[in-house]
Amino acid sequence: MAIAEEKAGLNGAEGDGIVISARDITVAFGDKVILDKLSLDIHRGEILGFVGASGAGKSVLLRTILGLNKKQAGTIELFGVDVDKASDVERLRIDMRMGVLFQHGALFSALTVLENVQVPMREYLDLPKALMDELALLKIELVGLPPDAARKFPSELSGGMVKRAALARALALDPDVVFLDEPTSGLDPIGASEFDELVVKLRDTMDLTVYMVTHDLDSLFTACDRVAVLGNKKILIEGTIEDMLKSEEPWVKSYFRGKRARQLDLAARA
Numbered sequence: 001m002a003i004a005e006e007k008a009g010l011n012g013a014e015g016d017g018i019v020i021s022a023r024d025i026t027v028a029f030g031d032k033v034i035l036d037k038l039s040l041d042i043h044r045g046e047i048l049g050f051v052g053a054s055g056a057g058k059s060v061l062l063r064t065i066l067g068l069n070k071k072q073a074g075t076i077e078l079f080g081v082d083v084d085k086a087s088d089v090e091r092l093r094i095d096m097r098m099g100v101l102f103q104h105g106a107l108f109s110a111l112t113v114l115e116n117v118q119v120p121m122r123e124y125l126d127l128p129k130a131l132m133d134e135l136a137l138l139k140i141e142l143v144g145l146p147p148d149a150a151r152k153f154p155s156e157l158s159g160g161m162v163k164r165a166a167l168a169r170a171l172a173l174d175p176d177v178v179f180l181d182e183p184t185s186g187l188d189p190i191g192a193s194e195f196d197e198l199v200v201k202l203r204d205t206m207d208l209t210v211y212m213v214t215h216d217l218d219s220l221f222t223a224c225d226r227v228a229v230l231g232n233k234k235i236l237i238e239g240t241i242e243d244m245l246k247s248e249e250p251w252v253k254s255y256f257r258g259k260r261a262r263q264l265d266l267a268a269r270a
């Protein structure tokens, strides 16, 4: 199937608007089971907030979806393709449709911002340098960084600028889905809310689907269309913020209606 057709969402489950489907996923390290028959769908165009206690396995699920962790059981369909049955070419096409912002930005410190943004281009595309420079500058502008940030090294950037640069790199190949692993951690509240606004704007303008692992209640309330909560090795609950606020599940209740949520005056929306 041509990439254009895949992008149009004509492939298998993607025709139903589900871009990522994880079914009965079990992941264990040695005899320690982290995820136990977990199932989750991610819908095209949504911003899904993924929460759960520290150590619950949020990054493990993210890495498993990306193919960086082995699963012991279950099926993962990306853009309608079962990854276990994908040919090398299909896998390459799938990988090109996904951008990732890892926790802590994970920029290469020896490369400038421009060169960092070009890393996926060099890996997957064969483009002349002048065109790569032009494309990378466009991405840098897209995420709200000034043009002179392109020549800077990560150590010369503020925390917020590092996150934006990492986002520019995640967007380098014009992906359909971006995975953001705690994108606002370490940012002050203003920087965090500006980042959330940027994510919503990019989703709206680029027809992106966003999978955001976060502990940030503000992000969950303001940017996410849907929330999934990981606990007891499974998805405890998924739904809207309103669903979270109504839940009597103990962890969900204390997270969304606990002291911190009240301090933010968010529970008032219940």
Ligand SMILES: Nc1ncnc2c1ncn2[C@@H]1O[C@H](COP(=O)(O)OP(=O)(O)OP(=O)(O)O)[C@@H](O)[C@H]1O
Binding pocket: 029, 034, 052, 053, 054, 055, 056, 057, 058, 059, 060, 061
């Ligand atoms: N490669 C690995 N080998 C062994 N254990 C691992 C490995 N990767 C993760 N784990 C374990 O899996 C569990 C879940 O880790 P994970 O990083 O997914 O948690 P998390 O929900 O993302 O936590 P946090 O919110 O603190 O980032 C932890 O107990 C961790 O030690």
